[in-house]
Amino acid sequence: MTAFAERDLTLPGGTVLHVYDSGGPGPAVLWHHGTPNLGSPPGPLLPLGEELGIRWISYDRPGYGSSTPVPGRTVGDAAGYATAVADALGVERFAVLGHSGGSSHALACAALLPDRVLAAAGLGAVAPFHGEAWFAGMADQGSLRAATEGRAAKEKYEAAAEFNPAVFTEADFAALKGAWSWLDSVVQPALGAVGLIDDDLAYVAPWGADPAAITAPVLLVHGEDDRMVPAAHSRWLAARCPGAELRLTPGDGHLSVLDHAAAALTWLAAQASSASEATTGAT
Numbered sequence: 223m224t225a226f227a228e229r230d231l232t233l234p235g236g237t238v239l240h241v242y243d244s245g246g247p248g249p250a251v252l253w254h255h256g257t258p259n260l261g262s263p264p265g266p267l268l269p270l271g272e273e274l275g276i277r278w279i280s281y282d283r284p285g286y287g288s289s290t291p292v293p294g295r296t297v298g299d300a301a302g303y304a305t306a307v308a309d310a311l312g313v314e315r316f317a318v319l320g321h322s323g324g325s326s327h328a329l330a331c332a333a334l335l336p337d338r339v340l341a342a343a344g345l346g347a348v349a350p351f352h353g354e355a356w357f358a359g360m361a362d363q364g365s366l367r368a369a370t371e372g373r374a375a376k377e378k379y380e381a382a383a384e385f386n387p388a389v390f391t392e393a394d395f396a397a398l399k400g401a402w403s404w405l406d407s408v409v410q411p412a413l414g415a416v417g418l419i420d421d422d423l424a425y426v427a428p429w430g431a432d433p434a435a436i437t438a439p440v441l442l443v444h445g446e447d448d449r450m451v452p453a454a455h456s457r458w459l460a461a462r463c464p465g466a467e468l469r470l471t472p473g474d475g476h477l478s479v480l481d482h483a484a485a486a487l488t489w490l491a492a493q494a495s496s497a498s499e500a501t502t503g504a505t
Contacts, residue, residue: 228240229243237290239281239290240288241310243279243311245277246276248277248313249316250276250277250317251490251491252280252307252316254320257422258409258413259286260286261281263278270484274487274491276487279307283303284420286412294420297326297424298330301431304316304335317491318339319490321479322476323348324344325346326347328342329433332438333432333434336438339438341497342436342440342490344456345443345479345480346448347456350428359454361389369425370426376423388449389449391445397477397480401481433462438493442466443456443482444457444469445479449475
């Protein structure tokens with residue numbers, strides 16, 4: 223079983239990030255967690271990661287776990303956090319992988335760090351906010367609509383919010399009872415964290431990063447039946463990310479799309495290896 227070294231990394235200015243690192247020579251994959259989650263790399267992918275020789279690195283976004291809250295952070299700020307984590311761990315170049323809103327942060331890193339990100343893969347990605355069409359198909363829009371009204375409205379909404387099971391499909395609930403029951407271990411400790419509020423405020427604000435600027439290979443995987451973040455989000459992103467590959471998976475929702483995460487990790491490792499070899503050959 224893959225073991226992780228954990229540490230708190232203090233950034234200039236005093237912000238603390240809780241960091242995870244499996245160690246090893248790589249290739250390095252920086253995992254970006256969803257909302258609300260802690261940042262521990264995805265348990266169901268660890269055996270495959272060992273086969274592929276992956277070095278997992280990740281961190282709890284600000285406001286989760288022992289990571290310091292940073293009110294007003296943007297999705298694009300993930301590039302700065304990723305840089306700090308990678309530098310502290312001695313990792314020069316890395317691939318990025320995320321699920322849900324974590325995919326958005328992964329793509330922002332790819333856009334802002336073209337010299338460091340080898341490839342990017344996102345499952346169930348949230349697209350940059352682009353008006354009313356952004357909400358189309360969401361089974362429960364209340365949380366994110368509250369975020370569009372500002373922090374006070376979002377905090378008030380969360381204080382009374384209850385889980386709406388309509389956001390998940392039967393396939394999603396099946397995934398939660400199967401291999402992806404692991405999600406419970408990272409969701410439960412993150413419930414009620416201020417990081418959730420800061421995440422949602424960031425999703426409906428400008429990213430500070432343009433997906434069209436990504437030069438690394440991109441894979442977007444999205445369940446066609448996703449009720450939480452409709453597949454239109456990945457279609458929007460695929461139309462704007464140069465050369466992006468879009469895989470829509472019939473019958474999958476927001477969580478069951480993770481059943482395709484192993485294929486995405488295999489793709490990511492191959493892309494990262496090819497990019498590393500190309501870089502080595504050019505020097």
